Amino acid sequence: MPPSPLDHLRAICLDLPEAEERETWERPTFRVRDKIFAMFRPTEERPAFWCKAPPGSQAVLIGADPSRFFRPPYVGPRGWIGTWLDGDCDWDEVNTLVRRSYGLIAPRKLVRQIEERRSL
Template identity: 60%
Template sequence: MVASPTARLRRLCLTLPEAAEVETWEQPTFRVRGRIFAMLHQGEHGLAVWFKAPPGSQEVLTEAAPDRFFRPPYLGHKGWVALRLGGAVDWDEAEALIRRSYSLIAPKRLAAQAAGHAATQHGG
């Protein structure tokens, strides 16, 4: 049985050190020490995950693949990006984007711990 996008995203986010799920605005948000690093959103663009991205990434992603990425309302002005979860999703790409968002939000020690765990899982 194939897991739903929500279940896959939840599993991906909650494997990160000290990650927790908190429902906010009637949507699941994923946090580390109280700070949001990813959130699931069902809205006018369909089901999407919103995540923090480094400066310049929003423009690169939304211009390169506007069918998959968009500038989310409320957080877009802060550089956040949204990835549509309808249709075919590249879950390796989604995981990399979520992990990067986590590393931008989490305390340095936890970000390093997450990076080390990812490297051992992926043979790096």
């Protein structure tokens, strides 16, 4: 049986330094030092995740592919992006989005650990 969308997302998120999973609002959230960088959200019976995005990214991603990206409720006005995880999900892209979100929230010291890992 293939891994579920949550299992895929969990593996990506928990590979990051000091990342932890915590249930909040009855849904899995992924945090670094108590700050959320990704949330698993099955919306309208479809699995999705939300993450922080750099300024302007939300409009660009939704404009480029509104069938995959959306403006999530609650955090969307602050620039977060929603991504559907069903169908032909691009897990490399999800990985990039998660790491970018983590980089916007995590302390610089932890972000440097990721950069150092990549250079090895």
